[in-house]
Amino acid sequence: MNKFLTTFRHTYLSKVKAKSFIITTIIVMLLIILAGNFNKIMNLFDGSEEIGTVEVEASDAFTAQFSEVLDRFSGEMSVVESDGDIVVTVEETVPVSAVVESEFNINAAQQAEIELALDEMNRMMVMETLDLSAEEASLMMAEVSVDYETSVSPAEGEAEAGAEPNYLNVVIFYITVFVMFFIVINYASQIGTEIAMEKSSRVIEMIVSSVSPVNHLFAKILAIICVSLTQLFFFVVTIIAVIYLVDIGELISEFGLEANDRTVPMIIYSLIFLLLGLVLYLSVSALLGSFVSRMEDLQQALLPVTMMSLGGMYLGMFNLFDPGNLLVRITSYFPFFTPFVMPLRVLDPDTSHVTVLIGIVVVLITIGIAVYFAARIYKGSILSTDQGIIKNIKKFNKGE
Amino acid sequence: MSLVLSNLTKQFNDFTAVDNINIEVPRGSMYGFLGGNGAGKTTTFRMLLGLLAPTAGTITYDGAKIGYDMTDKIGYLPEERGLHPKLQVDEQIQYLARLKGMKRQEIDRQLDFWLEEFEVPENKQKRIEKLSKGNQQKIQLIASIIHEPELIILDEPFSGLDPVNVEILKKAVKELNRNGATILFSTHRMDHVEELCEELCILNKGRQVVSGNIDDIKADFGQKELIIEGQHDISFLKEFPGVLEMKQNRNTIVIKIAEEKYAEDIFHEIVKLGYFKRFQVNEPSLNDIFIAKVGRQYE
Numbered sequence: 059m060n061k062f063l064t065t066f067r068h069t070y071l072s073k074v075k076a077k078s079f080i081i082t083t084i085i086v087m088l089l090i091i092l093a094g095n096f097n098k099i100m101n102l103f104d105g106s107e108e109i110g111t112v113e114v115e116a117s118d119a120f121t122a123q124f125s126e127v128l129d130r131f132s133g134e135m136s137v138v139e140s141d142g143d144i145v146v147t148v149e150e151t152v153p154v155s156a157v158v159e160s161e162f163n164i165n166a167a168q169q170a171e172i173e174l175a176l177d178e179m180n181r182m183m184v185m186e187t188l189d190l191s192a193e194e195a196s197l198m199m200a201e202v203s204v205d206y207e208t209s210v211s212p213a214e215g216e217a218e219a220g221a222e223p224n225y226l227n228v229v230i231f232y233i234t235v236f237v238m239f240f241i242v243i244n245y246a247s248q249i250g251t252e253i254a255m256e257k258s259s260r261v262i263e264m265i266v267s268s269v270s271p272v273n274h275l276f277a278k279i280l281a282i283i284c285v286s287l288t289q290l291f292f293f294v295v296t297i298i299a300v301i302y303l304v305d306i307g308e309l310i311s312e313f314g315l316e317a318n319d320r321t322v323p324m325i326i327y328s329l330i331f332l333l334l335g336l337v338l339y340l341s342v343s344a345l346l347g348s349f350v351s352r353m354e355d356l357q358q359a360l361l362p363v364t365m366m367s368l369g370g371m372y373l374g375m376f377n378l379f380d381p382g383n384l385l386v387r388i389t390s391y392f393p394f395f396t397p398f399v400m401p402l403r404v405l406d407p408d409t410s411h412v413t414v415l416i417g418i419v420v421v422l423i424t425i426g427i428a429v430y431f432a433a434r435i436y437k438g439s440i441l442s443t444d445q446g447i448i449k450n451i452k453k454f455n456k457g458e
Numbered sequence: 459m460s461l462v463l464s465n466l467t468k469q470f471n472d473f474t475a476v477d478n479i480n481i482e483v484p485r486g487s488m489y490g491f492l493g494g495n496g497a498g499k500t501t502t503f504r505m506l507l508g509l510l511a512p513t514a515g516t517i518t519y520d521g522a523k524i525g526y527d528m529t530d531k532i533g534y535l536p537e538e539r540g541l542h543p544k545l546q547v548d549e550q551i552q553y554l555a556r557l558k559g560m561k562r563q564e565i566d567r568q569l570d571f572w573l574e575e576f577e578v579p580e581n582k583q584k585r586i587e588k589l590s591k592g593n594q595q596k597i598q599l600i601a602s603i604i605h606e607p608e609l610i611i612l613d614e615p616f617s618g619l620d621p622v623n624v625e626i627l628k629k630a631v632k633e634l635n636r637n638g639a640t641i642l643f644s645t646h647r648m649d650h651v652e653e654l655c656e657e658l659c660i661l662n663k664g665r666q667v668v669s670g671n672i673d674d675i676k677a678d679f680g681q682k683e684l685i686i687e688g689q690h691d692i693s694f695l696k697e698f699p700g701v702l703e704m705k706q707n708r709n710t711i712v713i714k715i716a717e718e719k720y721a722e723d724i725f726h727e728i729v730k731l732g733y734f735k736r737f738q739v740n741e742p743s744l745n746d747i748f749i750a751k752v753g754r755q756y757e
Contacts, residue, residue, distance in 0.1 A: 061559075259542065264554060
């Protein structure tokens with residue numbers, strides 16, 4: 059146990075103290091802070107100013123009516139008689155044409171509000187000119203009613219109608235998958251490098267004369283997983299800090315994100331699959347890393363990890379708005395895709411908890427198998443300087 | 459008690475790397491393993507440490523099987539040199555010594571001592587990759603002996619070092635042995651074995667050719683070397699009984715004889731010729747034994 063902790067500590071500290079770890083963590087933390095302040099930053103680059111008062115050059119009747127209409131469309135702008143931030147000169151009333159004069163750029167939202175108010179004025183002016191009654195006017199404005207009659211059975215129709223996912227849950231899924239992919243790609247190569255480097259520099263022979271190879275391997279895998287979780291911890295702390303310190307309520311409501319009854323299970327399952335995905339992929343990377351004797355071969359050896367995680371991520375991303383389809387249902391049970399695809403299925407209200415639990419069990423069993431083989435193969439391969447991955451696999455499969 | 463290897467065999471597919479080795483290494487002794495490339499030295503050491511499982515036979519130390527519970531008592535310098543290239547010397551030693559159960563302060567104290575001993579105290583904070591090959595080797599040797607092990611296994615400890623550094627390392631190895639450590643080492647150099655070891659084992663293609671106490675081996679070997687220096691013509695000795703080989707060097711003649719008793723006959727024969735400056739009977743060199751046993755020149 060003591061030796062396990064020694065290797066764990068050594069690997070963990072050397073990785074956490076590495077410049078690359080500190081730099082990437084700081085960069086991502088800065089990106090999170092930037093994203094949290096997105097609207098403020100956009101405003102910085104927006105040269106426009108907020109308009110509070112509008113001066114209208116028109117007949118008194120028009121001005122009074124416009125004031126009412128503008129109040130309906132905008133809470134910030136009000137009509138004043140003089141010294142307005144902008145001057146709206148109405149040149150004609152039927153149809154309305156106006157010139158807006160200002161000393162600065164008007165921001166897009168307020169510009170749209172002014173235009174809407176003027177549109178409404180135009181409609182009112184035209185109605186007045188044509189002498190239409192309120193009923194006639196409402197008939198003209200009525201929405202067209204269209205019924206679609208298709209021969210799809212009601213169940214399927216309903217399923218499709220109910221397939222509109224909750225956007226907050228989608229965002230949670232998106233973040234989970236992205237973070238998992240980022241960590242897997244980054245740390246798979248780190249753990250592979252760590253193991254291959256010890257092998258190619260031959261220091262491993264000294265190490266395994268003190269500590270058993272399996273003990274050493276597990277300490278290394280656990281240390282790298284903890285390093286990745288440390289990084290994740292910093293990201294999560296930054297996200298929470300951004301939520302509390304920066305008012306992102308506006309930003310969230312702008313995207314229409316609201317929690318529903320699946321949000322909590324979604325967060326829990328996402329975290330579980332994130333952890334399982336990391337353990338699975340890092341164990342497999344350790345296994346593959348122990349096959350190579352030269353650092354140059356490492357990237358080639360790690361290709362399966364890259365391909366699988368890329369495939370899993372794309373499966374998740376491409377089926378984001380159709381989480382119940384057959385491809386998603388099948389691939390969610392393929393252990394290397396499960397951590398990426400199963401959280402997607404949680405988005406679908408038709409997915410039962412049993413399905414998700416089966417997914418968890420499938421991944422756990424695969425982790426067990428991967429760890430067993432990693433330990434078995436690592437033990438035999440560390441002293442081998444055979445080049446060629448296939449040769450090594452064949453050799454250690456025979457239990458030499 | 460001691461380290462005992464009995465009927466030790468290791469096969470890789472059809473290839474027998476180590477073939478039925480039987481050795482007993484007495485506690486506190488210095489034991490040399492001699493053999494060319496592929497003789498089975500490294501494979502034997504790896505089996506000793508449990509890094510390879512023997513195909514047949516047993517290895518015991520103090521009567522018990524060697525396992526990870528006793529690795530703190532063992533120090534090992536592998537033939538294939540290597541350390542973590544990116545680590546500083548002190549970080550590397552701290553890590554490897556902690557794996558042997560040492561405490562931080564103790565490691566630091568011992569490291570300072572050994573760096574002084576090996577005349578490289580300035581390297582303590584340097585990265586391993588910045589050191590010369592010889593200095594890396596010194597650091598690796600420190601890593602394998604810093605925890606004061608009872609049993610030290612050194613695979614080719616002196617290869618790749620200049621003569622000055624070989625002397626420094628030899629001095630350290632002798633010191634460790636004097637302090638009670640049992641030392642097992644393999645080497646390419648016969649003179650190192652002759653100088654350092656009381657016991658030895660010569661391996662050839664996995665087979666144990668000769669083993670035991672060096673003096674006994676030499677005595678049992680029988681052959682002696684006769685060195686004669688004088689002005690008289692003694693070429694007739696070529697045909698003399700017991701003479702195996704005769705070589706003329708610049709001023710001396712070296713004769714190999716099958717047994718010491720023939721030296722006496724030769725002596726009586728040549729004194730009849732007159733004055734000889736030198737008549738000396740030498741023990742056979744390990745090189746002679748090696749050639750005789752293995753049937754070819756070693757290096």
